[in-house]
Amino acid sequence: MLLRKGQFFSADIMLSVFLFLTILTSFFSTHSYLNNIIENQEVKNDMTQIASSLSSVLIETGGYPDNWETFKVSDLLEDKGDKDKKYVFAFGLSKNADGWNLHQKKIDRFVELNSSYDFLKDNLGIKGSGYEFYVNISTLSKSYVVGVYPTKAENVINIERFVLLEGKRARFNLKVWENE
């Protein structure tokens, strides 16, 4: 009977284990990398859709009801039951249904609501986790700011629109951003 001991860790096995681990590692790292890219892109898609539709609602409509600027801020915020509480289903800044010509009173009331940022954010439909918004409406002489400017932002979607404010040309800048 021939007694020869086998060598368990032959060079072939070492090489094949090395190859196997290399392929396995590269597979998982590529998988994780692509997952991050897709996830990031999905967040950006979501934020872009929110920013796009929100800018259109604010610029191109007067809101619903279209006289919402006549409501007191306290009536919108306080829980007064069905009797006295005022509801705004959509905040639009335009004077009328034609759009693009913003109403000074609506902008003033919109800026006033900035003190209740979370209420405003919720009503504007910005409901994603960690999503914030910032609006800047500027003419040559003045600018109106609502929301929070992105400082530690992972993703920022920036939309620049062109409008009239009481007949004067103005810029409408909206940023929807994700908190880090």
Next chain:
Amino acid sequence: MSKGIIFSLDVLMALLLAVIFSTFIFFSINQSYSNYDELFLHKAAIDTLAVLREDRSLENFDNSSILTFLNSLPAQYCANLTVYGNNDAIVYNSLKSGCSNEGEVVGISRRVFLVNSTSVYLGEVKVWYE
């Protein structure tokens, strides 16, 4: 007894195919990003026509006012406004200063408007990145 060679021609070919396949998938995923450039350009084109209509620059063919608006667009935007009359004849054209050829991605907006409640014109705005 001769030793086998682990890297045979078959293995090399399989590895080559695997690398080509992985590279193809990797790059096709990288290139499949949603591109919103066209959406933003389209909105800029819509805004341009809407603002010029609202402040009556369009119906008055106010060249100075139209050019002032086009030139006040952000530096990265180029824009061209063309107004068509009867039989698609061009009756007015204005290009933002410093812009020339259209870019690869163009946002287009068109709007019909009336002058003196009688004449019908078609305004077309094209916006692209410089």
